[in-house]
């Protein structure tokens with residue numbers, strides 16, 4: 238007998254799951270994606286295909302956060318669609334956010350998973366996840382920590398291999414400031430600077446659509462439904478998921494339903510299906526299938542600010558690839574001495590301007606997501622909570638000071654003319670705090686809104702395999718189930734989780 242599996246959301250996780258689960262001819266897999274389905278690279282919109290561009294400019298859900306800031310012309314506008322609005326960018330296209338993102342393939346670390354096991358997810362230790370991190374990648378750097386031959390090809394720009402002089406100068410400046418330089422920023426030692434690992438090949442972003450779904454497209458047991466918005470999941474009287482209902486009224490019967498609609502989409506589908514905080518469901522007159530207070534709570538994201546520099550256009554030369562190197566460093570201070578809690582990534586998109594996005598990768602602030610209506614087309618209420626925790630601001634202030642020292646140092650003298658945001662007049666902690674709160678933005682890494690955790694705990698929504706508590710036949714597998722945010726961009730972690738959870742869903746596994 239075939240097992241009918243419906244995967245809701247064709248993003249980083251959904252693409253991996255649909256490809257892996259359709260390897261078994263005993264499964265029939267339907268992948269439902271709200272955005273367009275591009276079946277081949279030739280069909281794909283150029284900004285989605287090209288790893289030097291950002292697909293979010295045309296394939297985005299258009300969400301905004303309640304963290305909005307006052308309008309001000311001086312604020313760096315990268316990723317900002319509207320003055321004063323802090324966007325919650327989310328890819329709406331096959332491949333999801335992996336089709337629109339920066340293709341930065343930094344992997345999570347052993348310390349990240351020590352935090353997960355510490356929170357009770359004891360089956361997510363480093364030893365258990367490493368085989369899946371290796372399985373997904375094709376990293377020519379090799380060695381015992383890396384995989385070769387996996388679906389996701391990894392590239393680095395190095396001296397003699399495309400590293401732009403201005404980026405090489407940034408690494409030299411980091412070295413002079415005392416940061417170790419690593420050829421492999423996914424190696425054993427992750428504190429320091431080096432070339433970013435990217436999931437890209439021949440200039441093409443290796444999204445889940447290209448790397449996983451592409452080779453699986455011809456399978457008869459795999460159907461991809463582009464342009465299909467999932468409304469909710471339907472249950473039998475005994476609480477077993479039996480069908481997925483789309484906004485256009487289509488009903489897809491299922492033996493197994495997997496939500497992979499991401500950190501905003503998956504909690505929204507759960508809530509519309511009657512699984513979520515009881516008070517909210519009752520307010521919206523949604524019949525309660527299973528009260529789970531954690532749905533939509535525990536949102537964690539990496540806050541970011543965009544330090545901005547005027548640079549010598551001629552000296553900088555070529556603007557692309559816009560992003561090649563990263564500095565992973567510690568803000569210092571009692572709490573986090575020695576721990577990487579900040580990333581700085583110099584970035585060139587516009588002549589005469591260099592952005593240095595500075596991301597806080599160990600944030601303490603928490604946000605939330607709630608639906609505002611049972612209507613699947615209505616935007617949810619999202620609160621990223623950026624810099625709500627005072628220590629997040631303290632550490633960002635310390636980070637700005639360290640980046641300023643690097644950007645003002647001799648190796649970058651030839652390039653950098655001066656800081657234009659926050660600007661040289663912002664010198665005191667109070668000035669910098671004000672600038673951070675005015676210019677706050679996000680690294681776009683929201684996770685945690687359907688978190689793994691024991692049943693009955695305040696944030697626990699799914700068990701360690703992704704199964705939703707209190708009902709049968711329903712799983713969530715995507716960024717939303719992370720119990721804590723890793724101190725790296727989140728795409729590779731999501732793909733690894735999909736590989737691992739998919740393995741656990743094999744018949745008889």
Ligand SMILES: Cc1cc2nc3c(=O)[nH]c(=O)nc-3n(C[C@H](O)[C@H](O)[C@H](O)COP(=O)(O)OP(=O)(O)OC[C@H]3O[C@@H](n4cnc5c(N)ncnc54)[C@H](O)[C@@H]3O)c2cc1C
Nearest residue numbers: 246248249250271333334338339341467499502716726728
């Ligand atoms: C602009 C941007 C830049 C980023 N840069 C990087 C980076 O360089 N490196 C990195 O590691 N991470 C990066 N990230 C983060 C990373 O891409 C995400 O963490 C990851 O893709 C999340 O995977 P996911 O499967 O949870 O969700 P997604 O990949 O977002 O997939 C969710 C999918 O579900 C679909 N969906 C949602 N709701 C519904 C519904 N109701 N019905 C049907 N379909 C639905 C969406 O359209 C989407 O395709 C970036 C993210 C963004 C947005």
